[in-house]
Amino acid sequence: MCPDGSEFGSPVGPDGSEFGSPVGPDGSELGSPVGPDGSEFGSPVGPDGGEFGSPVGPDGGEFGSPVGPDGSQLGSPVGPDGSEFGSPVGPDGSQLGSLMGPDGGRQRSGSWQ
Structure with a gap:
């Protein structure tokens, strides 16, 4: 047994995962498409929760819709x-x-x- 509780020669690394495993610091697999906002990299999810390019505007209406501030x-x-x-x-x-x-x-x- 080693000081970290693993067996000598076992692939357990300091983060509890196996050496060479694809687990990254955010808990996802290295190279996986999970981005910092929890969505997939390249996914169309924008900062307002809508899809990038979607017509959702800051007032909750569709961009280009005729709904005004009142x-x-x-x-x-x-x-x-x-x-x-x-x-x-x-x-x-x-x-x-x-x-x-x-x-x-x-x-x-x-x-x-």
Whole structure:
């Protein structure tokens, strides 16, 4: 018996594997296609978990898809208040240009009725 518990002449090396065995420092076989991220070297897995070249973008949507940061489609008329851009909805929920005032009455002669 040797100091490492193996038999003289046995191929056991300092890492517990057999000398000449293909086991590398990451636990995989030397020359195996396992890369540092656990995927196979040359595999199409990218840093976001999707396949390289896949259309998955940073927002979880497909690259080139019309989904914008507010969840609507890019180019859609949805504005920051949830209404359509160009629509007459004002900050108080009424239509811009309408006669509706802040108290729910109609503007007449400069006063609210």
